[in-house]
Amino acid sequence: MKLDIRNLSFEELGSYFESIGEKAFRGGQVAEWIYKKGVWSFDEMLNLPKPIRERLSVDFDLKPNTIAEKKISQEGTTKFLFDLYDTEKIESVLIPTATRTTACISTQAGCKFGCKFCASGIGGWSRNLTCAEILTQVLHVKEESLKHKRPLTNIVFMGTGEPLDNFDNLFKAIRIINDPKGIGIGARHITISTVGLVPKIKELAKQNLQIELAISLHGFDNDSRNVLMPVNRKYPFDELIDACREYGKATKRQITFEYIMIKDVTCTDKAIVSLKKAFRGIICKMNLIPYNPVSEFGHKTPSREEMLSFKNRLEEFGVHATIRTPRGKDVNAACGQLRHSAMSEKNKMTPNEIQSDVI
Numbered sequence: 001m002k003l004d005i006r007n008l009s010f011e012e013l014g015s016y017f018e019s020i021g022e023k024a025f026r027g028g029q030v031a032e033w034i035y036k037k038g039v040w041s042f043d044e045m046l047n048l049p050k051p052i053r054e055r056l057s058v059d060f061d062l063k064p065n066t067i068a069e070k071k072i073s074q075e076g077t078t079k080f081l082f083d084l085y086d087t088e089k090i091e092s093v094l095i096p097t098a099t100r101t102t103a104c105i106s107t108q109a110g111c112k113f114g115c116k117f118c119a120s121g122i123g124g125w126s127r128n129l130t131c132a133e134i135l136t137q138v139l140h141v142k143e144e145s146l147k148h149k150r151p152l153t154n155i156v157f158m159g160t161g162e163p164l165d166n167f168d169n170l171f172k173a174i175r176i177i178n179d180p181k182g183i184g185i186g187a188r189h190i191t192i193s194t195v196g197l198v199p200k201i202k203e204l205a206k207q208n209l210q211i212e213l214a215i216s217l218h219g220f221d222n223d224s225r226n227v228l229m230p231v232n233r234k235y236p237f238d239e240l241i242d243a244c245r246e247y248g249k250a251t252k253r254q255i256t257f258e259y260i261m262i263k264d265v266t267c268t269d270k271a272i273v274s275l276k277k278a279f280r281g282i283i284c285k286m287n288l289i290p291y292n293p294v295s296e297f298g299h300k301t302p303s304r305e306e307m308l309s310f311k312n313r314l315e316e317f318g319v320h321a322t323i324r325t326p327r328g329k330d331v332n333a334a335c336g337q338l339r340h341s342a343m344s345e346k347n348k349m350t351p352n353e354i355q356s357d358v359i
């Protein structure tokens with residue numbers, strides 16, 4: 001199989017051209033065709049001499065994904081199901097709202113972490129996505145949004161998988177997404193959501209990037225988080241909160257805590273008291289996510305009144321909280337509803353196997 005050219009950083013692209021006796025600036029031209037003009041073949045790169053285009057086709061792949069399914073929800077959220085070369089399947093979502101146009105991107109085929117409310121971990125984990133596979137999703141979603149005359153404004157790494165568990169490929173892709181000569185989306189408009197991998201959060205703090213960090217907290221103390229998120233046994237609640245505090249101090253950036261509202265489980269009086277205590281000294285806001293039903297779990301979504309009252313009580317306690325509007329629920333594109341529906345059972349690990357191994 002040929003290397004996908006979208007796996008090359010801009011420096012690597014320049015070096016490639018030098019290695020074949022061409023000028024490095026050709027790399028910039030190729031990048032512009034791929035990331036700005038959105039072409040899917042070397043033939044279309046008209047300002048490159050034909051022999052170079054032919055050479056590129058021999059050395060690299062630049063294919064679109066196979067779209068296995070495209071579903072559009074009533075409010076315009078579009079979910080793509082893509083087939084990858086090895087029959088793995090991943091999902092990406094275009095979310096247009098009044099003020100922004102967001103691409104929700106997957107970083108792994110499946111998920112290792114087995115959170116007890118999320119569909120993405122049910123089918124287990126197969127593999128990391130390559131830098132090219134991450135970028136190709138963005139290119140498809142961008143193409144779709146441009147059809148509706150809406151330039152992409154935001155990227156959220158909230159699709160299937162754990163972004164910080166695929167650190168190198170993710171950051172290679174982010175550099176191209178962020179680069180004005182690439183997709184050109186400002187760092188502050190790029191959000192990484194994580195289950196809370198403490199060493200990676202510490203590593204991120206050192207890099208002092210301007211990207212947004214969102215932590216899937218979901219539990220209000222160690223016990224409640226242990227029940228909902230097996231990863232908490234490896235990186236307990238207090239350690240995670242400490243890492244977030246340090247992250248805020250080092251980067252001066254506000255962290256977002258994502259907190260799922262599950263009836264009688266996470267929306268309780270005890271939760272409010274505990275969260276207020278935990279957030280002491282952290283510059284943060286809370287993004288409350290109404291639980292989106294996943295049939296395998298027995299949870300219930302609280303009523304609208306219960307959710308509003310939970311939010312208001314948090315705010316009275318001095319915690320800044322917003323409620324996330326569910327998007328794409330009717331096409332199973334909302335948070336936690338993206339699945340790993342891969343066909344290749346052979347390599348797949350179930351969350352339980354992985355927990356003893358990795359977590």
Ligand code: SAH
Pocket residue numbers: 115117118119157158159160161162163193194195214215216218258260289290291292293294335336337
């Ligand atoms: N692995 C990363 C990226 C996924 S982001 C992470 O966990 O942060 C997807 C977001 O949707 C996470 O905050 C996740 O916890 C949340 N989520 C998962 N299942 C959900 C559900 N059933 N209802 C609402 N939100 C859910």
